[in-house]
Amino acid sequence: GENVEQHPSTLSVQEGDSAVIKCTYSDSASNYFPWYKQELGKRPQLIIDIRSNVGEKKDQRIAVTLNKTAKHFSLHITETQPEDSAVYFCAASNPQGGSEKLVFGKGTKLTVNP
Amino acid sequence: ETGVTQTPRHLVMGMTNKKSLKCEQHLGHNAMYWYKQSAKKPLELMFVYNFKEQTENNSVPSRFSPECPNSSHLFLHLHTLQPEDSALYLCASSQGGRGHEQYFGPGTRLTVT
Numbered sequence: 001g002e003n004v005e006q007h008p009s010t011l012s013v014q015e016g017d018s019a020v021i022k023c024t025y026s027d028s029a030s031n032y033f034p035w036y037k038q039e040l041g042k043r044p045q046l047i048i049d050i051r052s053n054v055g056e057k058k059d060q061r062i063a064v065t066l067n068k069t070a071k072h073f074s075l076h077i078t079e080t081q082p083e084d085s086a087v088y089f090c091a092a093s094n095p096q097g098g099s100e101k102l103v104f105g106k107g108t109k110l111t112v113n114p
Numbered sequence: 115e116t117g118v119t120q121t122p123r124h125l126v127m128g129m130t131n132k133k134s135l136k137c138e139q140h141l142g143h144n145a146m147y148w149y150k151q152s153a154k155k156p157l158e159l160m161f162v163y164n165f166k167e168q169t170e171n172n173s174v175p176s177r178f179s180p181e182c183p184n185s186s187h188l189f190l191h192l193h194t195l196q197p198e199d200s201a202l203y204l205c206a207s208s209q210g211g212r213g214h215e216q217y218f219g220p221g222t223r224l225t226v227t
Contacts, residue, residue: 004156006156031213032213034215034216042220043204043218043220043221044157044204045218049213049215089156089157093213100145100147100213100214101159101162101170101172102157102159102216103159104156104157104158105156106156107156
């Protein structure tokens with residue numbers, strides 16, 4: 001089955017700096033890659049996603065890149081702010097069968113220091 | 115309340131107890147999911163339901179028994195749990211099919227004593 005590796009497990013940056021989180025996946029048939037943000041004590045929420053027919057997607061300070069050949073995708077946050085502090089999860093969707101099966105990475109705890 | 119709700123928010127149960135977790139979604143979605151989130155593991159998919167039919171059982175022990183009476187409600191029945199089952203149990207829903215955002219509930223924090 002699909003396996004998703006996520007690095008780093010923790011990341012600390014200064015406010016205003018950029019943050020990059022990287023994920024790799026094993027199943028070349030996976031075609032949907034969402035990123036979720038989970039603030040302390042709260043539920044995970046989707047912040048951006050990308051499909052396999054696109055190489056890059058941006059939404060204000062957040063961007064995701066996908067390299068299908070290398071089977072890796074990355075989250076880029078620019079001009080980080082303290083409210084960006086949270087745990088970020090990447091995921092890959094295994095398209096087998098008729099149901100949505102998301103396989104998540106272990107998460108990256110991002111701390112933005114003021 | 116809108117979105118995805120879960121009750122109870124916190125639950126402490128002994129290993130011989132039987133309890134149920136409830137999830138309700140108010141988004142008109144067709145698919146619902148149970149996830150387990152523990153301190154040292156990523157979000158683990160447990161069960162998937164599409165249009166009330168179970169389409170995924172991710173090798174979950176039989177002491178966890180899901181029930182989906184309709185597209186808006188999802189239950190997780192618990193019996194004879196082990197201490198290692200202590201975790202945050204998250205429910206999610208989506209429009210169905212593949213490649214749609216999953217909306218998560220607030221979770222039930224379960225402690226098995």
